[in-house]
Amino acid sequence: MALNALNRHLALIGFMGAGKTTLAEEVAARLGRRAVDADRLLEGRAQISIPAFFAQRGETEFRVAEASLARETFRQATPAVVALGGGAVKTPEVRSTLRERALTVLVDVDVDTAWERTKATDRPLAQDEDVFRRLFDERQPLYRDIADAVARDADGIILAAAGIHHELGALELLGELVPGDGPVALVADSRVMGIHGPGAQTALGDRLRSRHELPAGEAAKQLHAVERLWSELRLDRSGTIVALGGGALTDAAGLAAALYLRGIPWVAVPTTLVGQIDAGIGGKTAIDIPQGKNLVGAFHWPSRVIIDEALLTTLAERERRQGEAERIKTELLARRALDIRSAAAYKAALCLRDPRDRDVRQWLNLGHTFAHALEAAADFDLPHGEAVALGLLAALRLSGRDTSRVVDALDPQPVKVDRERAWEALQRDKKRSGDAINLVLLGDEGPYLEARPSDEVRAALDNLIAS
Ligand SMILES: NC(=O)c1ccc[n+]([C@@H]2O[C@H](COP(=O)([O-])OP(=O)(O)OC[C@H]3O[C@@H](n4cnc5c(N)ncnc54)[C@H](O)[C@@H]3O)[C@@H](O)[C@H]2O)c1
Ligand SMILES: [Zn+2]
Numbered sequence: 478m479a480l481n482a483l484n485r486h487l488a489l490i491g492f493m494g495a496g497k498t499t500l501a502e503e504v505a506a507r508l509g510r511r512a513v514d515a516d517r518l519l520e521g522r523a524q525i526s527i528p529a530f531f532a533q534r535g536e537t538e539f540r541v542a543e544a545s546l547a548r549e550t551f552r553q554a555t556p557a558v559v560a561l562g563g564g565a566v567k568t569p570e571v572r573s574t575l576r577e578r579a580l581t582v583l584v585d586v587d588v589d590t591a592w593e594r595t596k597a598t599d600r601p602l603a604q605d606e607d608v609f610r611r612l613f614d615e616r617q618p619l620y621r622d623i624a625d626a627v628a629r630d631a632d633g634i635i636l637a638a639a640g641i642h643h644e645l646g647a648l649e650l651l652g653e654l655v656p657g658d659g660p661v662a663l664v665a666d667s668r669v670m671g672i673h674g675p676g677a678q679t680a681l682g683d684r685l686r687s688r689h690e691l692p693a694g695e696a697a698k699q700l701h702a703v704e705r706l707w708s709e710l711r712l713d714r715s716g717t718i719v720a721l722g723g724g725a726l727t728d729a730a731g732l733a734a735a736l737y738l739r740g741i742p743w744v745a746v747p748t749t750l751v752g753q754i755d756a757g758i759g760g761k762t763a764i765d766i767p768q769g770k771n772l773v774g775a776f777h778w779p780s781r782v783i784i785d786e787a788l789l790t791t792l793a794e795r796e797r798r799q800g801e802a803e804r805i806k807t808e809l810l811a812r813r814a815l816d817i818r819s820a821a822a823y824k825a826a827l828c829l830r831d832p833r834d835r836d837v838r839q840w841l842n843l844g845h846t847f848a849h850a851l852e853a854a855a856d857f858d859l860p861h862g863e864a865v866a867l868g869l870l871a872a873l874r875l876s877g878r879d880t881s882r883v884v885d886a887l888d889p890q891p892v893k894v895d896r897e898r899a900w901e902a903l904q905r906d907k908k909r910s911g912d913a914i915n916l917v918l919l920g921d922e923g924p925y926l927e928a929r930p931s932d933e934v935r936a937a938l939d940n941l942i943a944s
Pocket of ligand 2: 803845861865
């Protein structure tokens with residue numbers, strides 16, 4: 478069973494009228510991939526419409542042609558987003574191709590909606606309502622059997638493509654949601670273990686092999702904390718680390734999984750807003766060293782991310798505000814309002830496009846060059862969310878854009894830090910080239926990377942500092 482669509486085709490299956498063609502185009506655009514509509518491709522090749530193909534050559538011949546095109550499409554090396562015809566999965570060869578080559582997502586639709594959308598078309602199998610409804614019921618078990626995930630919209634498909642399961646109360650399903658059937662080591666920070674550990678433990682049932690605590694907050698991201706965890710683990714390669722906690726915990730436990738036995742699977746269960754829309758997604762893991770935050774790490778994509786918004790009810794307001802800053806950042810990048818689910822999907826799409834952070838994933842650093850400089854100048858005694866709120870202000874000003882969204886939502890206040898220290902920290906930032914500084918800025922068409930002259934950047938930074 479495929480766990481995600483990293484370097485893998487993404488196949489959309491489901492009944493006619495589910496919207497697969499439109500969704501394939503939208504998802505492909507967001508993932509920077511080619512969209513393929515199997516029916517349109519077949520019509521182009523055969524130089525005949527599908528209703529005419531059915532009428533003149535019959536369904537059996539149609540299925541043979543459809544399977545052969547599917548094989549060809551899924552053999553291509555560059556991963557695409559492929560919308561398959563409603564009956565394609567009837568053919569065993571199509572099913573085996575999907576299992577080998579794709580992450581398969583069922584685009585779910587109810588029968589009434591599907592009928593409304595197709596009754597006036599010339600689709601051969603949508604001419605009689607009774608036949609249509611019978612076929613719908615017949616197909617459902619087939620779809621659900623072959624699908625790796627089920628979704629109803631573009632965000633849902635993208636979340637599935639990243640291996641993310643978003644559901645209220647999902648913690649209770651943890652035992653089934655951790656891929657495979659091997660043993661699990663549950664890792665949580667000391668605070669979260671006390672709050673949500675018992676629920677996780679019950680949900681894991683027999684699969685729970687051991688429980689481990691790391692210190693709460695940033696203290697988890699220390700080599701000695703991870704080393705102690707390694708010394709406690711008793712998993713072989715069939716085992717999975719389940720990381721339950723905020724971004725600090727998932728960063729540390731993810732790194733522990735990346736290196737233990739040269740890499741074992743891990744599942745992220747983020748319990749903070751920062752974790753659910755940002756840190757738990759995309760497979761970046763890291764610990765801190767005295768020379769800087771996040772300087773030692775690995776890319777290790779979690780085999781599943783479980784987003785259960787119910788876990789956030791126990792989160793302190795101060796912690797929630799940290800996540801608000803990242804959510805507003807994501808709204809600015811996406812240029813639309815986002816809830817937790819859609820913000821997670823936005824980040825997931827960028828990470829799937831650019832898993833190694835060489836290109837579009839860097840957009841997520843909007844405001845962060847300034848934020849990191851202010852945090853360093855404050856000896857990290859400045860909450861990241863507050864620093865990000867200020868950084869967003871600077872990025873918007875340098876982009877020549879309106880700042881009211883950030884001001885209204887986050888009310889950033891200038892901080893008292895040493896200007897020289899902040900400037901030195903900013904110049905050490907990795908995104909520097911010559912006498913200009915690379916920044917993520919916002920244009921009418923969305924985010925872009927641009928080098929800006931040092932004096933402009935310094936002036937923008939100074940503006941964030943209280944005199
Ligand atoms: N890997 C990435 O892509 C990525 C992205 C963004 C941030 N990060 C990292 O994430 C870290 C920040 O994460 P964070 O903001 O989630 O903070 P955190 O992990 O430090 O958690 C903050 C505090 O909240 C507590 N907590 C967590 N969940 C709780 C809950 N449900 N109820 C009550 N208390 C709870 C924790 O015990 C901790 O004391 C930083 O180290 C940052 O570098 C990583
Ligand atoms: Zn951040």
